[in-house]
Amino acid sequence: MIVPMTGNVTYPITLDPTVWIFDDRKILLEDAFTEKMDENEEIDELEKAANRFNKEVFQISKPPVNRSIKRFEREKILKSSYVMPLDDFIANAEVKSDAKDVILVLKDEEVTISLPAFQNSYFLFAVDGKPLKEDGPVHLYYKDGSNKEHPIKNIGKVIIN
Numbered sequence: 001m002i003v004p005m006t007g008n009v010t011y012p013i014t015l016d017p018t019v020w021i022f023d024d025r026k027i028l029l030e031d032a033f034t035e036k037m038d039e040n041e042e043i044d045e046l047e048k049a050a051n052r053f054n055k056e057v058f059q060i061s062k063p064p065v066n067r068s069i070k071r072f073e074r075e076k077i078l079k080s081s082y083v084m085p086l087d088d089f090i091a092n093a094e095v096k097s098d099a100k101d102v103i104l105v106l107k108d109e110e111v112t113i114s115l116p117a118f119q120n121s122y123f124l125f126a127v128d129g130k131p132l133k134e135d136g137p138v139h140l141y142y143k144d145g146s147n148k149e150h151p152i153k154n155i156g157k158v159i160i161n
Helices: 017-022 039-058 071-079 087-093 115-119
Strands: 003-007 013-015 082-085 101-105 110-114 121-127 138-142 152-155 157-160
Touching (some): 017 082, 017 121, 087 115, 110 115, 115 121
Antiparallel strands (some): 082 121, 121 138, 138 152
């Protein structure tokens, strides 16, 4: 259930979609293809991040403890489908400047897409709160929704070329 990202990168990384259900960067599938958040929402997110930083740096009275998931949130997680934006993973792998395309190694074949198309994509990793076991571990959706009805499935490895 892991997806290695290798090739023309400084740091090959291994993606583990089974833990993304607890990641705050995940996006509900039904929200992924709607309008992007407006500028005020972006400012609110930046303000929240700044407040979290200030709290952690300047108010270190007790060790940080993960916030427990409330019952409502737990039920929502177990009933929802989620995608993960790929931006942070691509940045962490540090794709080299001469990279041009991406080979997605599927169960029975390979699919080549452009690097910009890959950068503007999501990985679907959970349907109804469960990992994709039969045709997973991840599916690729373009952020513009152009392949929403026919995502690329059975992705087991990503090779940056």
